[in-house]
Amino acid sequence: MRNVTVAATQFASGANNIDAAEALVRSAASSGANIVLLQELFETNYFCQKPLEKYFSLATTLEENPAVRHFQALARELHVVLPVSFFERRNNAYYNTLAMLDADGALLGTYRKSHIPDGAGYSEKFYFNSGDTGFRVWDTAFGRVGAAVCWDQWFPEAARIMCLHGAEILLYPTAIGSEPLNPLLDSRKHWRTCMCGHAAANLTPVVASNRIGTEREEDFEITFYGTSFIADASGQVAADMDDSTPGFVAATFDLDALQIRRRAWGLFRDRRPELYGAILTLDGGANV
């Protein structure tokens, strides 16, 4: 038996987000969480609502990023695994990056968001290069953990590849909510169903941590819908939050039992990679 407790957190961006995030990590850790997931780009407001030059100044190198430094110390103090999402600059490239911090505070490596959205309220293609790291998993003190970022969560390929690399839990820090130009569109069920599908198809728990609160940017406004959740290995919701209350939820999984279940169910035995070539195309390739 190898029980690991994961927590998903959510809070509204405000005057001191590092403190708000730290308070949630401390609460989750004191209730027994081993891995605590914070939301995407939690240091600041979600600055991608509009394409504005000034916000590039929020980017830092990995070495200089204050959140990574801050949470390395906290991870070590609390003995928790902490993925930290931040706006990374390196030379002339800018990335939506996640730094994976192990429970001793060690920086295990970074992942750069691969799938970059673009649409009213979510102008990420203005700010971010498409990530060049590929999908990553890390051997942490609490299992082999895969993590990707927000829009990546909509792509079965990302989840599958992390699981092919042996991920035992998938983490998705997120910033998603209303659509400034389409107030009738509420994507929360669609969003959740995608990730529950990844959990089910890979027999691997999924954790998503999303913002709450309303943020304004000029004439645009997004109300982030929270509903952070944890899905079990059959894709059923094991714990979830509402769309406005800050805090965290947690769930415990026996990672050894899940490994036994994965191999017995046969999904990773019965794959047919020789038939999957069209996945490497945008339009299916040759006509069928």
Next chain:
Amino acid sequence: MRNVTVAATQFASGANNIDAAEALVRSAASSGANIVLLQELFETNYFCQKPLEKYFSLATTLEENPAVRHFQALARELHVVLPVSFFERRNNAYYNTLAMLDADGALLGTYRKSHIPDGAGYSEKFYFNSGDTGFRVWDTAFGRVGAAVCWDQWFPEAARIMCLHGAEILLYPTAIGSEPLNPLLDSRKHWRTCMCGHAAANLTPVVASNRIGTEREEDFEITFYGTSFIADASGQVAADMDDSTPGFVAATFDLDALQIRRRAWGLFRDRRPELYGAILTLDGGANV
């Protein structure tokens, strides 16, 4: 606007399955269905419970199969698209095959089940070669339709590839129920969540038609759990059935509206095929 009505059917195997299937197709068609999905291998009991030599004699060539002939005439009479699942023999190879019949009765082609399960009660690797057709879509009178078979429904790769080839609806004839050696395992939620995930991730409706009833084979017994359903393009259940009542459910989708929605949401724009190479491996390939 291009409204298409799809129906999922379910019934228990009995003395005359062709008649039972025909009655459901007629009911669904008379209520307005354009595409009617029948369950997997509906001509007979689910013979794969145990690996028994005698059941190879159920296989026929495509040209000789009675169900394909029968339902070609019915498809033409009722002007409905009808995928027909059957046990195919060709020379020394045996396949779990689906024949796609257009609304004029034309045979558009066949698909051979790619992913073959194996476990107590589901000894399909004893009977079937792994399909060699790759994943297929067909331009029918009612849209570009993708279809795969049962266990294929657990694999995000199959759904994605059909959608990369332009599938507007995904169909999965199915035979799944209890586990003879594991009576505590009930996979129905897991099963459905996988397919709702495919619908959500591809913004494409999914239809699953499953058996009901209990079938015995020597010391084994399976109670098929039905719960046939139709998921909409955000992965939400649009119509579904219980685990024991024969009949059908239907749902209508505007395929033109769904195409507009797919392109606006950006999932097919933001894919990163150059990062998906590991999908073509069984174990992730190179270490990360």
